[in-house]
Amino acid sequence: MKRRNTPAKQAVLNLLNTSQAALSQELIEQTLKGTMDRVTVYRVLNSFCEDGLVHKIVSDDGKSYFALCQGCQETHHHHDHFHFRCLNCQKVECLQEEVKVKIPAGYRVESMNCLLTGYCKACA
DSSP, X not given: OOOXXXXXXXXXXXXXXXXXXXXXXXXXXXXXTTTSOHXXXXXXXXXXXXXXXXXXXXXXXXXXXXXXXOSOOSSOOOOOSEEEEETTTOOEEXXXXXXXXXXXXXXXXXOOOEEEEEOOTTTO
């Protein structure tokens, strides 16, 4: 089912498009303050996740971050990459290197959420 575009969806999408890193819901709310409430941001982000437009990164700090899907096709989303959260600047970014994970026989992975923490190139 195709969802209709709304000003709220377009504003969140524009913000994600211009960001070089994954954004937390909190940061999106602060940036768009006065144009929409917390519930609207939450609904927009969840609909983007359901539609495969963004992927959600759950960090070790308990926050959820959202990044646009890059290089994904309509039928297959490539979320099998690591994410990196800088302990200094708090930037969360997708590491585009392909990840191969060997799992025991009999298991089938449907999705994964891999996060590395440390210091980014700028902060190291």
